[in-house]
Amino acid sequence: MPSAAYLLSRLLQIVPTFLLVMVFIFLFVRLLPGDPAIAMAEAKASDQQLAEIRERMGLNEPLAVQFGYFVKNTVTGDLGRSILMKRPVAEVILERLPVTVYLSLYAVALSVLVAAPLALFAATRANGPADIAIRGLFQVGLSMPVFYIGLVLLTVLGAKLRLFPVGGYGRSFIDNLYHLALPALSIALYTSAILMRNLRASLVEVLDSEFVQFARAKGLPRRIVLTRHVLRNALVSAVTLLGLSIGNLMSGTLVTETVFAVPGVGRLMLEAIFARDYPLIQGLTLTFAVIVSLTFLATDIVQSWLDPRLRQA
Amino acid sequence: MKKMIMPLLAAVFLTAPMAMPATAVERGGAMSFARYDDSVLIDPVWAERNPDIWMVTNLYDTLLRNGEKGALEPGLAEKHEVSADGKTITLTLRQGVKFSDGSALSAGDVVFSLERARNPDGPWGNLLASVTGVKAEGSTVTLSLKQPDPTILSVLATFNTGIVPKAAYEKMDGANDQEKAAAFYAAGPVTSGPFMLKEHQKGSRMVFVRNPNYWRNGEDGKPLPYLDEVDFEIIPDDATRILKLQSGEVDGAEFIPFSRVAELSADPNLDMKLFPSSRIIYAPINSRETKADGSKNPLADKRVRQALNYATDKSAIIRLVTFDTGMPMTSLMPAATTYHAGSEPLYPYDPARAQALLKEAGIEGGLDITLTTLAGSADDSTLFTALQQMWQGIGVNLKVEQVDSPTRGEKNRSGTFDIHTYGWANDINDPAQVTSWLGYYKHRQAVGTGWNNAEFNTLFETSMTETDPEKRREEYKKMQEIYAEEAPLLFLYETPFAVALAKSVRDYVQSPLGANDFSTAWKSK
Numbered sequence: 001m002p003s004a005a006y007l008l009s010r011l012l013q014i015v016p017t018f019l020l021v022m023v024f025i026f027l028f029v030r031l032l033p034g035d036p037a038i039a040m041a042e043a044k045a046s047d048q049q050l051a052e053i054r055e056r057m058g059l060n061e062p063l064a065v066q067f068g069y070f071v072k073n074t075v076t077g078d079l080g081r082s083i084l085m086k087r088p089v090a091e092v093i094l095e096r097l098p099v100t101v102y103l104s105l106y107a108v109a110l111s112v113l114v115a116a117p118l119a120l121f122a123a124t125r126a127n128g129p130a131d132i133a134i135r136g137l138f139q140v141g142l143s144m145p146v147f148y149i150g151l152v153l154l155t156v157l158g159a160k161l162r163l164f165p166v167g168g169y170g171r172s173f174i175d176n177l178y179h180l181a182l183p184a185l186s187i188a189l190y191t192s193a194i195l196m197r198n199l200r201a202s203l204v205e206v207l208d209s210e211f212v213q214f215a216r217a218k219g220l221p222r223r224i225v226l227t228r229h230v231l232r233n234a235l236v237s238a239v240t241l242l243g244l245s246i247g248n249l250m251s252g253t254l255v256t257e258t259v260f261a262v263p264g265v266g267r268l269m270l271e272a273i274f275a276r277d278y279p280l281i282q283g284l285t286l287t288f289a290v291i292v293s294l295t296f297l298a299t300d301i302v303q304s305w306l307d308p309r310l311r312q313a
Numbered sequence: 314m315k316k317m318i319m320p321l322l323a324a325v326f327l328t329a330p331m332a333m334p335a336t337a338v339e340r341g342g343a344m345s346f347a348r349y350d351d352s353v354l355i356d357p358v359w360a361e362r363n364p365d366i367w368m369v370t371n372l373y374d375t376l377l378r379n380g381e382k383g384a385l386e387p388g389l390a391e392k393h394e395v396s397a398d399g400k401t402i403t404l405t406l407r408q409g410v411k412f413s414d415g416s417a418l419s420a421g422d423v424v425f426s427l428e429r430a431r432n433p434d435g436p437w438g439n440l441l442a443s444v445t446g447v448k449a450e451g452s453t454v455t456l457s458l459k460q461p462d463p464t465i466l467s468v469l470a471t472f473n474t475g476i477v478p479k480a481a482y483e484k485m486d487g488a489n490d491q492e493k494a495a496a497f498y499a500a501g502p503v504t505s506g507p508f509m510l511k512e513h514q515k516g517s518r519m520v521f522v523r524n525p526n527y528w529r530n531g532e533d534g535k536p537l538p539y540l541d542e543v544d545f546e547i548i549p550d551d552a553t554r555i556l557k558l559q560s561g562e563v564d565g566a567e568f569i570p571f572s573r574v575a576e577l578s579a580d581p582n583l584d585m586k587l588f589p590s591s592r593i594i595y596a597p598i599n600s601r602e603t604k605a606d607g608s609k610n611p612l613a614d615k616r617v618r619q620a621l622n623y624a625t626d627k628s629a630i631i632r633l634v635t636f637d638t639g640m641p642m643t644s645l646m647p648a649a650t651t652y653h654a655g656s657e658p659l660y661p662y663d664p665a666r667a668q669a670l671l672k673e674a675g676i677e678g679g680l681d682i683t684l685t686t687l688a689g690s691a692d693d694s695t696l697f698t699a700l701q702q703m704w705q706g707i708g709v710n711l712k713v714e715q716v717d718s719p720t721r722g723e724k725n726r727s728g729t730f731d732i733h734t735y736g737w738a739n740d741i742n743d744p745a746q747v748t749s750w751l752g753y754y755k756h757r758q759a760v761g762t763g764w765n766n767a768e769f770n771t772l773f774e775t776s777m778t779e780t781d782p783e784k785r786r787e788e789y790k791k792m793q794e795i796y797a798e799e800a801p802l803l804f805l806y807e808t809p810f811a812v813a814l815a816k817s818v819r820d821y822v823q824s825p826l827g828a829n830d831f832s833t834a835w836k837s838k
Contacts, residue, residue: 038719038722038723038726046756046757047726047757049436050726084353085353085515086353086354086359086491086495087495092515095515096515096516151552151553154552154553154556155556158556158560159556159557159559159560162560162561165562166553166556166557166560166562167548167550167553167556167557168517168518168546168548168557168562169514169517169518258549258550259550259552259553260550260553261517261546261547261548261549261550261553261554261557263514263515263516263517263547267516267549268516274718276719
C-alpha cells in the first residue's frame with residue numbers, strides 16, 4: 001500500500017489547485033457579458049428593482065471585496081444563496097449531487113464491465129477476426145457524440161421497444177438502476193470504447209513481454225498468468241485513462257442529464273449558466289473541481305498500488 | 314404537403330379552445346404531464362418565473378376568476394361591487410368555503426393574503442399600488458383605493474392575489490415574507506385551490522393531489538377537480554419530452570416545438586392542442602434621435618420604421634419559424650387581450666411602398682442596420698436570414714449580432730441596439746400591462762425603444778383611472794392606432810401554446826396567460 005507520507009504529499013498538492021480554481025471561477029464568471037441582475041429579474045423589472053437586486057447581491061462592491069467574501073464564505077462552507085432556486089447553494093448542490101455520482105459510477109461500472117473482458121478477449125486473439133470485429137464495433141461508439149447515442153437509445157430501447165423508461169429518475173436504489181440504465185449506457189458506450197482500445201493495446205504489449213513468457217515457461221496456469229502478471233501491468237495506463245475520463249464524464253453530464261431528464265448537478269449547471277446564477281455556478285464549478293481532484297488522487301493511489309515504482313515520484 | 318398541413322393546423326387551432334364533445338366526465342385517476350422546466354416556489358406573491366406563475370392557481374384560488382373569453386366570473390367572492398366614485402371595492406365572500414385542511418376560509422384570510430400581495434418588495438406588488446387599505450367585516454371585504462383603478466378587478470383574478478390561510482402561514486419560520494413563503498411551500502402548504510402539493514422532488518418530479526374541500530362543482534354536480542392526482546415530470550429536452558409521450562409514459566407534454574406540430578397532429582394516439590396565447594414575438598426598434606455613440610439614428614424617422622415593417626413578409630416568417638402555427642400581429646397587444654383593436658395584420662408585405670418610404674425619408678445609397686439576436690436560438694437565426702434577404706431588396710444591409718439573454722436585456726436597457734428580437738406574454742387579463750410595457754415611455758422607455766409620444770403617454774395615463782369601460786375601450790383603440798402608425802416595433806407574430814395530450818385526456822386547458830389549468834381535466838378509462 002502507498003505510504004502515509006505519499007498520501008499526505010498528494011493531498012497537499014490539491015490545496016494550490018483549489019486556490020487557483022477559485023480565482024478562475026470568480027474571475028471568469030464576472031468576465032461573462034450580461035448583467036446577472038437582469039438575468040435574475042427577467043425583462044419586466046423596473047430599473048429601481050434592478051438596482052435593489054444589485055445591492056442585495058453585493059454586485060456594487062469592488063471586485064477584490066467580492067473575492068474576499070467569496071474565499072471567506074467558501075472556506076466556511078457557505079457557498080451563498082442561489083438566485084434561481086432561492087435557497088442556499090450548498091443545500092441545492094447536495095440535493096442533486098448524489099444523482100450525478102450515482103449516474104457516473106453506474107457509467108464507469110458499465111464501462112469497465114464491458115471493456116475489460118472484451119479487451120482481454122480481443123488481446124488474446126490479437127489481429128484475429130474477433131479482435132477486428134470488436135475494435136470495429138467500438139470505433140462506431142467512439143465516433144458518435146454521446147447525445148446522439150442517447151437519443152438513439154431513447155428512441156429504440158425506450159419509446160419503441162419500451163424496455164426502459166424514457167428519461168427521468170427513480171424513487172429507490174433499484175428503481176434508479178432501471179431509470180438510469182439508458183443514460184449510463186450511452187456514456188459507457190463512449191468511455192468503454194476508449195478504455196477497451198487502450199487496455200487491449202497494453203495487454204497485447206504485456207502479453208508479448210519477456211516476463212510473461214517466463215511466467216508461462218515456469219508452467220504457471222494461464223489464469224494466474226493473465227490476472228497476476230498481465231492484467232496488473234496492463235491496468236496502470238487504463239486506470240489513468242479511467243481517471244481522466246471521469247473529468248470528461250463530469251462535463252458530459254451537462255448534456256446527458258438534460259437529454260435524459262436526470263436531475264443531477266450537470267443539468268443544474270446548465271440551468272445556472274442560463275440564469276447567470278453566479279453563486280450557483282461558482283458552487284458547482286468548485287464541486288466539479290473537488291470531484292475531479294479527488295478522482296485524480298484516487299487514481300494516483302490505485303496506480304501506486306499497482307506499480308510500486310510510482311510511489312517514488 | 315403544405316396544402317395538407319394548413320387545413321389540419323387550422324382545424325386544430327380552431328377547435329383548441331372548445332371543449333371536447335359532450336361525453337360524461339369520468340372521475341378519478343392520475344394524469345402525468347411532462348413539463349419543460351421545474352417550479353421553484355409556487356406562491357402567489359413570490360412566483361417570479363413562468364413555471365411558478367402558471368401553476369399558482371392550481372393551489373390558490375382567487376376572489377374573481379378569468380372565465381372563458383376573458384370575462385370576469387365570481388370566484389371565492391360570489392359578488393363584487395365598485396362604488397360610484399370608483400374608489401371602493403366591496404366583495405362578498407362565498408359561504409362555506411374551506412381550505413384543504415378543512416379550516417374555514419374567512420375574510421381575515423383574504424385581508425391577510427391581499428396585504429401580503431401588496432408588499433412592494435414582491436415582484437407583483439405594483440399591481441396593487443392603487444390600494445390603500447383592505448378591511449374585513451363578517452364575510453365582506455372592502456378595498457380602499459387612492460384613485461379609481463380600472464385594472465383592479467382583473468388583478469383580483471390574477472395569480473398574485475391567490476388566497477392563503479393566515480393561521481397556517483403565520484406558523485412558519487423565516488426572517489421575512491419570502492423565507493416564510495419558502496418554508497410554507499416546503500412544508501406542503503394548506504391550499505384554497507383545486508389541488509394540494511403532495512410531493513416536490515426538485516428538478517425531477519412534482520405531485521398534486523385533489524383538494525377534497527374545493528368549492529367549485531364540475532359538470533356532474535360534484536366538487537372539482539375530477540382527477541385524483543397530477544404527476545409532473547420535468548423533461549427539459551424537447552425530443553425526450555415527446556418520446557416520453559409517444560411511449561405512453563406520460564399523458565401530456567407541453568411546449569412542443571412548432572416544427573413537430575404537424576407530425577404529432579397526424580399521430581392517431583395523440584391530441585395536438587394549440588391553445589390561443591397572449592404570447593407575441595416582436596422586435597423593438599431603437600427610435601431615439603441619436604444612437605448610443607452619438608451618431609444620428611436613421612431609425613428615429615417613423616417612415617424608415619414603417620418601411621422596414623412593409624419590407625417584412627410576415628407570412629413567410631410565420632411559415633419558416635412557426636411552421637404556420639402563428640398569426641401575424643394585428644395590434645401592439647395580443648389578439649386575446651381585452652380591448653384589442655385591429656382585424657387586419659399590420660403592415661402587409663409591400664416592398665415597393667417600403668422603398669418609396671425610404672426615399673421619402675431621404676435614405677439613399679443603402680442603410681446599415683444590426684439585428685441583435687439570441688445566440689443559439691434557431692428561431693432567431695431563421696428570422697435573421699429571412700429578414701436579411703427581404704430587406705436587401707430595399708437597400709438595407711442587415712448585419713447580425715448574437716448575444717445571450719442577459720446581454721440582450723442589458724442592451725435593451727442601455728439603448729445600445731438598432732433592432733433586437735423579443736417576446737412577451739400577458740400576466741394579467743387586462744391591456745394595461747402590455748400597453749405600458751410596449752408603449753408608455755415612463756415605464757421602461759417604451760420597451761427600451763426610446764419612443765416617446767406625448768399623446769400616447771397622456772392617453773395611457775388617462776386610461777389608468779378611467780372607470781367607464783366604453784371610454785377606456787376608446788382610449789385603447791386610439792393608443793393602438795397611434796402605435797401602429799408610429800411603428801416603434803417590427804410587428805411580427807403571435808404564437809399559440811402547443812401541448813400534446815394522450816387521446817384519453819379531456820378538457821385540460823392552458824389559458825392565454827399561460828396558466829396550466831388541471832381543475833376541469835379528466836381522463837377516460
